[in-house]
Amino acid sequence: MSILADQRLHELLQQAAAWRILGLLFERPREGWLEELEGLSREVLDPEITAAVSAARGEASEGRYLALLGPSGPVSSREVSYRGMEDPGRLLADVEAFYQAFVFSPQTEEAPDHLSVEAGFLGYLCLKEAYALARGNHEEAEVAARASAKFRETHLSTLAWGVAERLQATDVRYLTLAAKALAARYGPCQEAGISPGRSLPVYDGSPTDCSQE
Numbered sequence: 001m002s003i004l005a006d007q008r009l010h011e012l013l014q015q016a017a018a019w020r021i022l023g024l025l026f027e028r029p030r031e032g033w034l035e036e037l038e039g040l041s042r043e044v045l046d047p048e049i050t051a052a053v054s055a056a057r058g059e060a061s062e063g064r065y066l067a068l069l070g071p072s073g074p075v076s077s078r079e080v081s082y083r084g085m086e087d088p089g090r091l092l093a094d095v096e097a098f099y100q101a102f103v104f105s106p107q108t109e110e111a112p113d114h115l116s117v118e119a120g121f122l123g124y125l126c127l128k129e130a131y132a133l134a135r136g137n138h139e140e141a142e143v144a145a146r147a148s149a150k151f152r153e154t155h156l157s158t159l160a161w162g163v164a165e166r167l168q169a170t171d172v173r174y175l176t177l178a179a180k181a182l183a184a185r186y187g188p189c190q191e192a193g194i195s196p197g198r199s200l201p202v203y204d205g206s207p208t209d210c211s212q213e
Contacts, residue, residue, distance in 0.1 A: 012130040017043035019123030025052055025178040026069070026077055026116040028109075029060045048184070052177035060174055068172055075166045079113035079155060082162040098151055102128060102144070115163060118156045119182070122148055152185075160186050 017040045024037055034056060041053040069077050079095070080088045095112045099105070104124050110117050125148040132140035164179040 009130050009133050012126045012133070014044055016123045016126035016130065018046055018049055019119050019126060021049055021053065022178060022182055023116040023119035023123065025056065025174065026114075026119065028065050029056075029062050034060065046181055048177050048181035052174045052181060055174035055177060059172065064172060068167075068170060068175065075163065075170070077115040077159070077163065078111055079115075079118065079159050082158050095155060098147065098155075102147065113155070115156075115159050115182075118151070118159065122151065122156065125151070156182075157186050 021037060021040050021044065024033065024040070027033065037053045037056060041050050044050065067073055069075055076082075080086070080091055083091060092112055095118070099112065099121060102121075102125065104121050106117055106120055108114075108117055108120075125144050129141045129144035129148070132138070132144060160179075160183045164176075164183040167176045167179045170176065
């Protein structure tokens with residue numbers, strides 16, 4: 001493996017850990033949750049992500065999470081909540097098409113368009129790309145990279161700033177930091193390409209339909 005390929009592999013593993021942490025931070029705290037976060041945080045360099053994990057040690061609880069992000073809480077973690085008049089069924093079908101194309105089957109209590117699931121999928125795609133590169137299969141690596149860019153553009157970007165703006169008004173620091181780290185991946189709000197009412201094509205798994213990162 002070349003030096004450049006080795007560097008890319010290392011970057012992908014760090015990105016996978018970062019996405020997994022962001023997904024976990026937006027999951028309901030449970031037994032072993034904090035230990036998993038702390039273990040993964042050793043693999044990332046993003047100061048806001050590590051700060052969010054640190055803050056979670058002192059303030060994360062199931063009750064606080066449900067009061068804020070639960071079904072009747074003031075902040076929604078589901079993409080459908082930020083899509084305006086977009087057909088929820090079509091949106092969910094597109095999300096599921098991405099998951100099925102890459103055999104992503106998360107064990108979760110959340111809906112497919114939940115922030116934690118979508119972030120977890122992006123981490124999964126990083127691992128898929130890394131595995132393909134390690135085997136020298138550059139075509140498969142390119143498919144995963146393009147799908148990741150497309151999924152971020154058409155789905156998670158919609159959630160990023162909406163969640164961050166709503167959490168900014170709360171006093172739950174670990175979630176505020178996590179949302180800020182997530183939104184930072186899309187640049188300033190006006191440049192993030194967020195258009196809640198836009199129509200979505202259903203993803204068919206073709207790499208030619210995905211814009212490269």
